[in-house]
Amino acid sequence: MKMGRLFEIxxxxxxxxxxxxxxxxxxxxxxxxxxxxxxxxxxxxxxxVYMNKGHGGGIYLLExxxxxxxxxxxxxxxxxxxxxxxxxxxxxxxxxxxLEKMGALFKKLPSHDWVEVDFSPWGSSPNEQNKFNDIKRAxxxxxxxxxxxxxxxxxxxxxxxxxxxxxxxxxAWYLMAFCRQRQEHRTFRISxxxxxxxxxxxxxxxxxxxxxxxxxxxxxxxxxxxLRCKAQALSRLYDYxxxxxxxxxxxxxxxxxxxxxxxxxxxxxxxxxxxLVEVVAPVHIRNIIIQRIQETLxxxxx
Numbered sequence: 001m002k003m004g005r006l007f008e009i010x011x012x013x014x015x016x017x018x019x020x021x022x023x024x025x026x027x028x029x030x031x032x033x034x035x036x037x038x039x040x041x042x043x044x045x046x047x048x049v050y051m052n053k054g055h056g057g058g059i060y061l062l063e064x065x066x067x068x069x070x071x072x073x074x075x076x077x078x079x080x081x082x083x084x085x086x087x088x089x090x091x092x093x094x095x096x097x098x099l100e101k102m103g104a105l106f107k108k109l110p111s112h113d114w115v116e117v118d119f120s121p122w123g124s125s126p127n128e129q130n131k132f133n134d135i136k137r138a139x140x141x142x143x144x145x146x147x148x149x150x151x152x153x154x155x156x157x158x159x160x161x162x163x164x165x166x167x168x169x170x171x172a173w174y175l176m177a178f179c180r181q182r183q184e185h186r187t188f189r190i191s192x193x194x195x196x197x198x199x200x201x202x203x204x205x206x207x208x209x210x211x212x213x214x215x216x217x218x219x220x221x222x223x224x225x226x227l228r229c230k231a232q233a234l235s236r237l238y239d240y241x242x243x244x245x246x247x248x249x250x251x252x253x254x255x256x257x258x259x260x261x262x263x264x265x266x267x268x269x270x271x272x273x274x275x276l277v278e279v280v281a282p283v284h285i286r287n288i289i290i291q292r293i294q295e296t297l298x299x300x301x302x
Contacts, residue, residue, distance in 0.1 A: 005030075006038055010047060013061035020058045021051075035059075131196050135175060138198050139163045142205065145177075147196040149188055154264070161186070162203040178206055185209050225266075226280040227256040233276040255280070267292065 005028055012019055012027075021032045021039075028035075039059060042049050048062040138145045145163055150156050161177035164185075168174075172189060179186040185208065229237060229246075230253055237246065237256065247255040260266060262285070270277060270289055279286040 006042060006045075009035075009038060010042065010049075010061070013049065013059065018058040018060045024059070131193060132173075132190065134196055134198060135163055135166070135190070135193075139166070142202045144180075144199040144201045144203055145196060146199055148194040150192045150194070157181075159188075160199070161188075162206070164205060164208060176208065178203075221262060222259045223262045223282055223285065225256075225258055225260050225282070225285065227270070228278045228280050229254045229256055229273070230276045233273050236273070 008028075009024060012024070021035045024035045024038075025032045039049055039051065049059060050062075051057070051059050135145070137143070142162075144160060146158070146160050148156060149159050160180040162180070163175055163177045165176040166173065167176060167187065172191065175188045175190055175193070176185060177188065178184070185206075228249070234246075234254065237254075241256065241258065245256055245258050247257070249255060266285075267288060270279060270285075271292060279289050
């Protein structure tokens with residue numbers, strides 16, 4: 001607590017130039033005696049802080065002073081660097097300049113080669129990264145965007161939207177935007193945005209909708225799904241399911257039991273595992289998978 005207060009006192013002095021002991025005492029809900037002890041600690045740590053008494057007096061810091069690593073640990077510097085690098089990748093292209101200022105502020109930042117944030121998927125073209133950068137620029141400049149979008153049922157449409165918020169959820173990035181066609185806020189999966197372009201028109205931000213219970217299409221009833229999965233499928237299953245959903249079997253396989261909405265996405269997800277996953281129940285889902293496998297075999301059989 002004391003180290004945090006000392007750090008904040010120093011940053012206040014850097015930003016404001018001078019401040020009274022009473023102002024600091026009120027800010028941190030401590031006595032002025034405690035503030036004076038804090039100033040003595042800062043001075044003994046090598047921070048060039050001094051006090052003037054009388055009218056117009058206060059606590060001062062020598063001009064051009066920058067924070068040293070005495071007040072922030074290597075681990076804290078690394079955590080701060082990670083946060084800044086993530087912001088650089090997600091929202092703020094001007095973070096390169098901020099990183100340079102941080103170097104001057106903390107004298108020596110840890111090497112930042114150990115972290116790289118790249119939102120383009122493996123094997124993607126450079127256009128995927130450009131798409132993310134275009135969305136960031138549109139959000140910052142409040143530019144309307146136009147794009148083609150493919151929804152979960154495979155239907156393609158052209159949208160005109162006002163981008164407002166980036167969301168990372170369930171291992172994927174989403175864009176919350178006001179859709180001009182639907183005249184309401186919609187959430188789009190960024191990987192399904194195609195032919196994205198910035199429109200010259202700008203927009204005024206609208207109030208974002210508050211958190212709502214997750215909506216489910218009434219045409220997609222929940223089913224109690226049970227799968228038998230080989231161990232080789234675990235890495236992908238962990239992308240979507242907590243390990244509490246996976247029950248180990250004596251033969252080294254795993255049983256997965258979960259209540260999920262039935263639909264095209266579920267059939268495709270199960271089929272994507274090939275022979276690593278078997279549907280145990282319900283029977284009608286098992287039959288749908290069998291039918292689709294048979295239809296696929298017709299394509300390859302002479």
